[in-house]
Amino acid sequence: MMRLLNQTTTSDLMKLGLITNMTDTFGNLDKTFNVESAIEKAEETVVDIKKAKTDKDVDNDYEYTRGQLYNLIEKGQEAINGILDVAQNSDHPRAYEVAGNLIKNVADISDKLVDLQKKMKDLDEEQKGPKTITNNAMFVGSTSELQKMLKQMGNDK
Numbered sequence: 001m002m003r004l005l006n007q008t009t010t011s012d013l014m015k016l017g018l019i020t021n022m023t024d025t026f027g028n029l030d031k032t033f034n035v036e037s038a039i040e041k042a043e044e045t046v047v048d049i050k051k052a053k054t055d056k057d058v059d060n061d062y063e064y065t066r067g068q069l070y071n072l073i074e075k076g077q078e079a080i081n082g083i084l085d086v087a088q089n090s091d092h093p094r095a096y097e098v099a100g101n102l103i104k105n106v107a108d109i110s111d112k113l114v115d116l117q118k119k120m121k122d123l124d125e126e127q128k129g130p131k132t133i134t135n136n137a138m139f140v141g142s143t144s145e146l147q148k149m150l151k152q153m154g155n156d157k
Contacts, residue, residue: 062116065116080099083095
């Protein structure tokens with residue numbers, strides 16, 4: 001029976017009568033448990049998500065994120081001071097472990113603040129465009145023409 005299930009599709013099993021469609025399954029369950037149920041289709045809704053494209057939105061997001069990171073760092077510092085007091089008073093190894101993890105978390109948040117600065121700098125550079133423009137000159141002609149041009153340039157000096 002298991003080999004048969006692996007080699008056949010659901011529609012094949014329905015034709016053989018081994019499985020039925022979902023409404024028949026629920027109908028059989030309703031009969032078995034002596035209840036009535038109604039299956040309703042859910043309504044499909046489409047939600048339009050607008051992207052933040054303006055510089056003002058990007059600046060607002062940057063300022064908000066920066067403020068939140070500063071807030072987390074300050075609260076982390078307060079928590080570190082508190083857990084260090086607890087660790088020193090109790091001399092319990094677990095308290096020192098918690099203090100170490102908390103210090104690591106605050107350091108990670110500080111790194112995120114620096115990464116935020118780098119990302120904003122990259123965005124600003126991307127909006128401004130390239131800083132330098134390189135113009136490449138190319139000579140089109142034969143080698144004898146190139147030699148003549150180089151001789152003239154050498155004589156002009």
